Amino acid sequence: xxxxxxxxxxxxxxxxxxxxxxxxxxxxxxxxxxxxxxxxxxxxxxxxxxxxxxxxxxxxxxxxxxxxxxxxxxxxxxxxxxxxxxxxxxxxxxxxxxxxxxxxxxxxxxxxxxxxxxxxxxxxxxxxxxxxxxxxxxxxxxxxxxxxxxxxxxxxxxxxxxxxxxxxxxxxxxxxxxxxxxxxxxxxxxxxxxxxxxxxxxxxxxxxxxxxxxxxxxxxxxxxxxxxxxxxxxxxxxxx
Amino acid sequence: xxxxxxxxxxxxxxxxxxxxxxxxxxxxxxxxxxxxxxxxxxxxxxxxxxxxxxxxxxxxxxxxxxxxxxxxxxxxxxxxxxxxxxxxxxxxxxxxxxxxxxxxxxxxxxxxxxxxxxxxxxxxxxxxxxxxxxxxxxxxxxxxxxxxxxxxxxxxxxxxxxxxxxxxxxxxxxxxxxxxxxxxxxxxxxxxxxxxxxxxxxxxxxxxxxxxxxxxxxxxxxxxxxxxxxxxxxxxxxxxxxxx
Numbered sequence: 356x357x358x359x360x361x362x363x364x365x366x367x368x369x370x371x372x373x374x375x376x377x378x379x380x381x382x383x384x385x386x387x388x389x390x391x392x393x394x395x396x397x398x399x400x401x402x403x404x405x406x407x408x409x410x411x412x413x414x415x416x417x418x419x420x421x422x423x424x425x426x427x428x429x430x431x432x433x434x435x436x437x438x439x440x441x442x443x444x445x446x447x448x449x450x451x452x453x454x455x456x457x458x459x460x461x462x463x464x465x466x467x468x469x470x471x472x473x474x475x476x477x478x479x480x481x482x483x484x485x486x487x488x489x490x491x492x493x494x495x496x497x498x499x500x501x502x503x504x505x506x507x508x509x510x511x512x513x514x515x516x517x518x519x520x521x522x523x524x525x526x527x528x529x530x531x532x533x534x535x536x537x538x539x540x541x542x543x544x545x546x547x548x549x550x551x552x553x554x555x556x557x558x559x560x561x562x563x564x565x566x567x568x569x570x571x572x573x574x575x576x577x578x579x580x581x582x583x584x585x586x587x588x589x590x591x592x593x594x595x
Numbered sequence: 596x597x598x599x600x601x602x603x604x605x606x607x608x609x610x611x612x613x614x615x616x617x618x619x620x621x622x623x624x625x626x627x628x629x630x631x632x633x634x635x636x637x638x639x640x641x642x643x644x645x646x647x648x649x650x651x652x653x654x655x656x657x658x659x660x661x662x663x664x665x666x667x668x669x670x671x672x673x674x675x676x677x678x679x680x681x682x683x684x685x686x687x688x689x690x691x692x693x694x695x696x697x698x699x700x701x702x703x704x705x706x707x708x709x710x711x712x713x714x715x716x717x718x719x720x721x722x723x724x725x726x727x728x729x730x731x732x733x734x735x736x737x738x739x740x741x742x743x744x745x746x747x748x749x750x751x752x753x754x755x756x757x758x759x760x761x762x763x764x765x766x767x768x769x770x771x772x773x774x775x776x777x778x779x780x781x782x783x784x785x786x787x788x789x790x791x792x793x794x795x796x797x798x799x800x801x802x803x804x805x806x807x808x809x810x811x812x813x814x815x816x817x818x819x820x821x822x823x824x825x826x827x828x829x830x831x832x833x834x835x836x837x838x839x
Contacts, residue, residue, distance in 0.1 A: 367834070372644070372651055374830060375599035378823045379638070379654035382606025384816045385613065386636040386657050394651045425651045439633065439665060466635045468662050469762040471781035478635035478662050495787065497666055497685060497763065516640040516654070553819050560826050564833075571833050578838070 358418065359577045365419030367570035369396050372422055373563045380551045381560075388432075388463030388518060389549040391556075395423035427514055434545040440498040441467045441475070444547045447539020449506035452484035453477055453519060459484065460519040461509045463547055469493045475504075479517060501541040508538050598642060598653055603823040605656025609636055610817040612659040617810050620801045628682075628701030628772055629799040630664035631806075633764070663764020669800040671792060677733045678705040678713065681795040686757035686786040690719040690773070697722060699758065699783065702772035704796055707733055717771055725753040738793040755791065758783035 376392045383389040399421045404413040434444045443465030445451065450461035460481075467483055470476040475483040475491040482490040486505035493499050512520035616632040623629040639655040671681045680703030682688070687699035698719070705713050711727040714720045725744055727736065735747045742755035760766060761781030766774040776783055 371599075371830065372653065374827055375602065375653040378599035378603040378606075378820075378827060379656060381816075381819050381823045382602050382609070382656040383636070383638050383654070384606070384819065385610065385659075385813070386638050389636075389638055392652065392654065422649060422651050424649045438667065464635075464637065466633075466662065468633075468764040471761050471765065471779050473761045473781070478637060478660060493761075495759075514638070514641055514652070514654075516638055518637040553816070557819065557822065560823065564826050564830060567830050568833050571837055574837055 357577050357581060358416070360574055362417070362419040363570045363573040363577070365399070365421070367567050367574075369394075369420040369422055370563045370567040370570070374560065374567075376425070377556050377560045377563065380556050381553065384549050384551045384553050384556075386464070386518065386549050387466050387546040389551060390427045390429055390463070390514065391551050392425055392427055392514070394425045396420050397423050427512075428550060429512070430550060431539075432548045432550040434542065435548050436545050438544050439466075440544065441469070441493075442544055442546050443467065443501060443504060444542050444545040445506055445539040446542055447506070448508075449538030450509050450512065450520060450524075452488065452505050452507050452524070454482040454484055454490065455519065459488070459524070460515070460521055461507055461512055461524070462518050462520065464518040465504075465541075466546055467499075469497065475499050477518075501543040504541045506538050506541060597827075598655070600824050600827045602639075602654060602656035603820045603827070605639065605658065606820040606823075607817055609657045609659035610813050610820065612661075613813045614810065614817070616661060617806050617813065620806050621803065624799055624801045624803055624806075626702075626772060626799050627704055627796050628669065629801065630666060630669075630701075631799075631801045633662045633665055634659050635662040663762075663766075665800060666763055667800045669798040671795050672798050673795045675794050676704075677736060677738075677794060678707065679703060679794055679796050680705060680738060680755070681792045681797040682757060683790040683792055683797075684788075685763075686759055686789055687774070687783070688755070689722040689758055689783065690715055691722050692719050692773070696775075697783075698769055698773040698775050699760075699766065700771075700773050701797060703791075715771075719773070721755065723753065723756060725755065727752065738791060740790050740792065742789050742791050755789075757786040757789040757791070759786045760784070 372394055380391045399418040401415040401417055403415050453460045453462050467475050473493050475493055484505050485491050485503055491499055491503050507524040509522040509524050512522035515521050613634050616634045620631045636657055636659050638657055641652045641654050644651045682701055687701055689697055689699060691697050704716060707727055708714050712720055713725040731746045737745050744752040746752050760776055760783055765779035767777060769775045
C-alpha cells in the first residue's frame with residue numbers, strides 16, 4: 356500500500372498526543388507550581404531511494420513522525436502575592452521536599468497548611484521537610500519562617516501527579532532556604548503561578564488541530580489516487 | 596484522544612469549585628468574623644504511553660480542594676455595644692449549642708438571655724458560662740483584653756477564655772458562624788495570650804476586589820478548558836471523516 360498513508364497517519368497520531376497534553380496544561384492553568392509538558396516530534400529514519408536498475412540515487416524519503424520522550428518545561432514561573440502566612444514560593448529552580456509513604460518527593464507548589472500535630476503539611480496532608488529532611492513545626496502564631504523550609508536541587512525531576520515530582524536530590528549543592536542561594540530563595544506569602552501560558556497553549560492547540568486536519572486531507576488525497584488506480588487504470592477511453 | 600477531553604473536563608470541575616468558594620466568600624463579605632476560603636489546585640496522575648522505546652506522558656487534568664481559611668485578621672469595627680467582643684490575633688470563643696456539643700466562633704456579637712447568661716444571637720451559651728448578677732445591666736460590665744469580666748465597682752463576674760487549635764484550616768464550618776473541631780484540626784486548648792476588645796466586632800476578611808479578580812480569571816480558565824474540549828471534539832470529527 357502507499358507509504359504516504361502511513362506517513363500522514365503517524366503525523367495525526369502525534370498531534371493527538373500533543374492535543375492531550377495541551378488539554379492537561381490548560382486544565383492546570385491555576386495549579387500553583389505546575390510545569391507544562393511537551394513531546395518533541397522527530398522524523399523516523401529516512402529511506403534512501405535508488406534506481407534498482409542503474410543503482411543511481413534518487414533521494415531520501417522520510418517515513419513519518421515519531422514521538423520523542425516527554426519533557427517538562429521546568430522554567431520558574433512568576434510569583435503571585437497571596438499574603439497567606441503558609442504560602443511559599445521558591446525564587447529559583449529548587450524544590451520543596453515532601454515526605455510521602457513512597458519516600459521523599461519534591462514540589463514547587465508551596466501552598467501549605469497545618470496538621471493536627473502542628474506540623475507544616477501539603478494540601479494532601481504530607482509533611483513538608485526542612486533542609487535536613489525532618490518535618491517542620493508551625494509556631495504558636497500559625498506561621499513558619501521562610502528560612503525553615505528546605506530547598507532541594509533535584510536534577511531531572513519527573514512529574515508524578517498531585518503536584519509532586521520524583522527524583523533524587525543532589526547533595527552538597529543545595530542552597531539553604533531563606534538565604535540567597537543558587538537554587539533559590541524561599542519567599543513567604545507568595546505562590547508560584549502555573550507555568551502554563553493560556554494564550555500560547557490556545558495557539559498551539561489551533562495549530563495542532565490544523566496539522567491534524569492536513570494529515571486527514573493528505574490521506575484523502577492519497578485515497579483518491581489509489582481509487583483512481585484501482586478503477587481507472589486499464590479501463591478503455593479513461594472511463595471507469 | 597479522549598483522555599484530553601477528560602483532562603479538560605476535570606479542569607473545568609476544579610475551576611467550578613473555585614467559583615463556588617468565591618461565591619461563598621462574596622456572600623459573606625459582611626459576615627462578622629468570617630474568614631475567606633483558601634482553594635488549592637493540584638495536577639492528577641500521568642498516563643505513561645510507551646511508543647517505540649520512548650515514553651510520552653499525558654496528564655489527567657486537575658483537581659481543587661478547599662484548604663481551609665485565610666487566617667488574616669478582619670478589620671475591627673467599633674460598635675459601642677458592651678457585649679460585642681472582637682478577638683485581635685488568633686483564638687476563638689467557645690460556645691455550647693442546644694444539643695450540648697461545643698463549637699468555636701470568632702463572631703463576638705453576644706447578648707444576654709432571660710436568665711442573664713451571655714449567649715450568641717442564636718442562643719448558644721458562652722463557655723465557661725458568664726451570668727450577669729440580677730440588677731446588673733450589660734452596659735455596666737467591663738471586659739478586659741484578657742477576658743476578665745467585671746461588674747459595677749470592679750466586682751468579678753467571670754472569665755471569657757479564648758481557645759486555639761493546632762490546625763485552624765481543618766475546622767469544619769457548622770451552622771451560622773460556628774466551627775467544630777475534629778481529629779484533623781486537633782482538640783481546643785487555651786490560648787496563652789488572649790486579646791479581646793470590648794465594644795467592637797471583627798469584620799469579614801473577604802477582600803471584594805481580590806475576589807472579583809479571582810472570579811474573572813477563574814471564569815476565563817473555565818472558558819479555555821471548554822474550548823480545549825471543543826478542539827478535541829473537532830479532531831475526533833476530522834478523524835471520523837477520513838473516509839468521506
